[in-house]
Amino acid sequence: MLLLAFNLPGPVEAQPAYPTKPITLVAAFAPGGATDTAARIIAKELSVELGQTVVVDNRVGAGGAIGAASVARAAPDGYTLLLGTGSEMVVLPAVKIAPPYDALKDFTPIAEIGTVTFVLVAHPSVAANSVQGLIDQARANPGKLSFASFGMGSTNHLLGEFFMKKSGTDLLHVPYKGSAAAATDLVSGEVKLGFETTTVAMPLVQSGKLKALGLLSPQRSDAAPGVPTLTEGGIALSVVGWVGVVGPRGMPPAIVDRLNQAINKVLAMPAIKESFKERGVTVVTATPDQFGQFIRSEVAEWTQVVKDAGVKID
Structure with a gap:
């Protein structure tokens, strides 16, 4: 009896369906x-x-x-x-x-x-209404003006550090567990400054609870009408x-x-x-x-x- 062997492909393993659960x-x-x-x-x-x-x-x-x-x-x-x-x-x-x-x-x-886009915002109790005004106030009161961040090592913590380095100022860093908690204390005046996203900051600015001093973007944004960039205010700091x-x-x-x-x-x-x-x-x-x-x-x-x-x- 003649036996013939054929190299037939084995069964193709089907890929499991995805997703099958939450x-x-x-x-x-x-x-x-x-x-x-x-x-x-x-x-x-x-x-x-x-x-x-x-x-x-x-x-x-x-x-x-x-x-x-x-x-x-x-x-x-x-x-x-x-x-x-x-x-x-x-x-x-x-x-x-x-x-x-x-x-x-x-x-x-x-x-x-x-x-x-990030925006530098201030509590209404801060006297400054511009980036240069803030720099002048901070230089006159080193270590007194506080800024909130999402936590140690977060983007807006670094933005605060870079702002201080470029402006020759000394601000007090106050870390939080997220932007919502930071914004709550900004609105209450517990902290005075924040490098917030426009998502969180602009509704608070538009309601008068905060004021916007400058955008940290290369150009102005429709999300923050009328707000100048930090570069326009004399600080070369642009982050997206x-x-x-x-x-x-x-x-x-x-x-x-x-x-x-x-x-x-x-x-x-x-x-x-x-x-x-x-x-x-x-x-x-x-x-x-x-x-x-x-x-x-x-x-x-x-x-x-x-x-x-x-x-x-x-």
Whole structure:
């Protein structure tokens, strides 16, 4: 009997469906702030697009490091994601003597959401009504004017440090666990200054609870009508924040692509674009590779900025 052997392919292993259960989207700052707001805007429509609930989980503390680290340690199965910002993803690791994680090695870039603008705001009790007026007041009262931040090593902590360095002033840093808590104490006058996102700051400015002195962007913004830039006020300080979705390292490419396509579809919705625009966020859509390249450029830039400024914290 003649036996013929054929190299027939074995059964093709089907890729498991995704998602089949709720997804957790971690926001590393407290409810009510800019990061939390962006997370909830995305989560609502993403739940519809993916056919599974996307739950926002606020894991706060350590300038955003607690939330980010929890995602870095999670299983890379697409069910635990981070609504990350430049603050905890890039600035904090750059400024920490012992970084809690590596933005380039410990996370998988999924989708950029957009860019945000920061604005220097003051409590109405501050006499100054301009950047130069603030500098004069601060120089006359070294260490007396306080500024709030989202936490040690956060973007707006660094912005305060850079402002002091460039203006020759001495301000008192008061760290909080998020922008909502910082804004609450700003409004009450417990702290006098803040380098806030326009998302949080401008409604308070428009209601007369705070006053805007200068934008930390390259040019003026529609999100803050009539507010000059710090550069116009004589301080060469220009920083644009960002927000995006990342996951733990080692995520399957198919899941990354599925999430990227779903998020970009949500971002293309006119109502979502308008909602972000009203909050001072300029929507950006990118592939995972493009977002990864952007994060790499941010890491390189902030590493150099922190080195030049000589700012390091424990």
